[in-house]
Amino acid sequence: MVAVSRTLLPCLWLLVGLPVELCLAQATPDPPPPPGCSKDLNSFYYNLCDLSVAWGIVLEAVAGFGIVTSFVLTVVLVASVPFVQDYRKKSLIGTQAFFLLGTIGLFCLTFAFIVKQDFSTCASRRFLFGVLFAICFSCLAAHTMSLNFLARRNHGPRGWIAFGMALLLALVEVIINTEWLVITVVRSESASQDPCQVSNEDFVMALIYVMFLQVATFLAAWPVLCGRYKHWRKHAIFILITSSFSMAIWIVWIVMYVYGNQQRGGSTWDDPTLAIALAANACVFVFLYIIPEISQVIKPGPEQAYEDDVYPTRGVGYETILKEQKSQSMFVENKAFSMDEPSSAKKPVSPYSGYNGQLLTSVYQPTEMALMHKGPSEGSYDVILPRATANSQVMGSANSTLRADDAYISQNKPAVAQKDGKSGQASSPYSKNRW
Incomplete structure (x- = not known):
């Protein structure tokens, strides 16, 4: 009897219990979409339109504005190349354009932290978060290296050397993140190979190289202020302010991500914390470094300004041509008038006609x-x-x-x-x- 009961019970469950569960599942309606989202929208994108979750909408607007602004600044920077008079500033435009590409990537990566997690979004988060920040801080480090030479010798390394240095520094983080993904996801022996299943401490430890670039850039910018040629100091000040705000943002989000969110009893604030850090630091890059640098790149150096003062008639402009033509026409008119004038030179002239009150x-x-x-x-x-x-x-x-x-x-x-x-x-x- 016992054997018969063991055989009949699974059969009865397949015949009765499974259809009942399927019917109940079909009868249960899908949860309604949050306010602000349409019914046809996938739940994967609810954070982009959920009015009850304001952080997603605010960060979406900030990221969109940052993408457009960075793209416009890139066009302006590239278009200003023919108007740059100082060849030393022109040599750094390639590095600054590379920096802008990294900034655009940071704004775009913000959307990956707003939407919900899956295999593709988690893999892109873990790989691109450190790589994009490494690109930006590598460009700042390369610019700082060039400024140290310019502040002491008034001539620095060539543009391709600075760009190559920024590229090599960024490639180090690419290698680090690639190995990390291969070890933790591809060759993992655990049952779960989901890239989303990573602890917050491991995520922060993978960014140690980026933190090193921040500190190195901040420290290397100080000697520029003591250089012989003082007109390069303002560029070092831009880098110091940018790196200072960046380090402050990183300290805040690391403390919240590792300690603060765990104290609140859940990981619901992990994605908002990382998204806010991305958008805030990218805005710092745009407003404290890129915009001031673009405003300075067209201005001539002190050597060019001195040449313009010594040779004021060096350039030929429309006003100069008009003045020359006017002076020539006046000379011709005066000459013709003097030819037509009767011989008044034979008339006596008073010796006091040219007296102006000064003793000769x-x-x-x-x-x-x-x-x-x-x-x-x-x-x-x-x-x-x-x-x-x-x-x-x-x-x-x-x-x-x-x-x-x-x-x-x-x-x-x-x-x-x-x-x-x-x-x-x-x-x-x-x-x-x-x-």
Whole structure:
């Protein structure tokens, strides 16, 4: 009887119990979607539209705004390359563009922490969280290395060296995370190979290399402030402020992720903690480093500014061309006017016409020999003012500024008249016999 009962009971359960459970499962309706989500939406994306869970919607808006802003800044940075006058700043644009790509990746990864967990989202979280942060901090470290050379020698390594250094530093974290995933997921001997089943302490320990990059960047930026060339200090200040805020954000989220959430009795705040850390640190990168650097990249260096001050007419612009044409036309008009003007140079000019109230200690008056040697290239002889003569008759007259030839004629005219008179009296046939 016992054997018969053991055989009949499983058969009765298959015949009666299983259909009843299936009917009850079909009769039980699906839970209604949360407020703000449509009925056709998969429950995997409920955190993106659930109005009762505000953190998902807020982080979604911040991440979307960050993606658009970072993309626009990337276009602006690349488009400003032809306008960069300082070749030392131009050599770092490739590293800064790589930094912007990492920042865009951080904003995009925020959505992976907002949606629910599955195999793909958990694997991307564990791998990309450290890699994207390593890209950003590697670019900051490479920029800091270049600034140390620039602050001491005013010339640093080439652009491809800085970019190569940032790429190699980021590849170290790629290797670390790849090995971690292979060991914990692919070659794990445990029954559960789900990448979501990882403790919070292990997740933080996998990011030790990123923390090392943060501290190294922060410490390496301080010597730039003591460099010889002070105009590079502001770039070091941008890196110091960015790394300081980043370290503060990392300290807060690590404490909450490892200790605070466990004290609250559950892991429901783990995903919001990591998502908030991603969005906040990416915003720090954009507003405290990228935007100030783009505003400084077009400005000329002190050498270029000095050259512009020494050679102000070096550039040819529209206003310069207009000024040159205006001056040439005025010169031509004045020359034509002087040609049409009657010979007013023969008129006497007052010696006090150019007096302006200032005492002239020495006035240059060219001699007749100097005028003769100078030649007629600068104008006709009759329009050149002569040197002063010592003739009392001429100096005493009202017309004291007569020309040299007029003065000479006025001096010799009485003598000529006397000679003519004497010769006329001697030779006149009527001088003796007329009367």
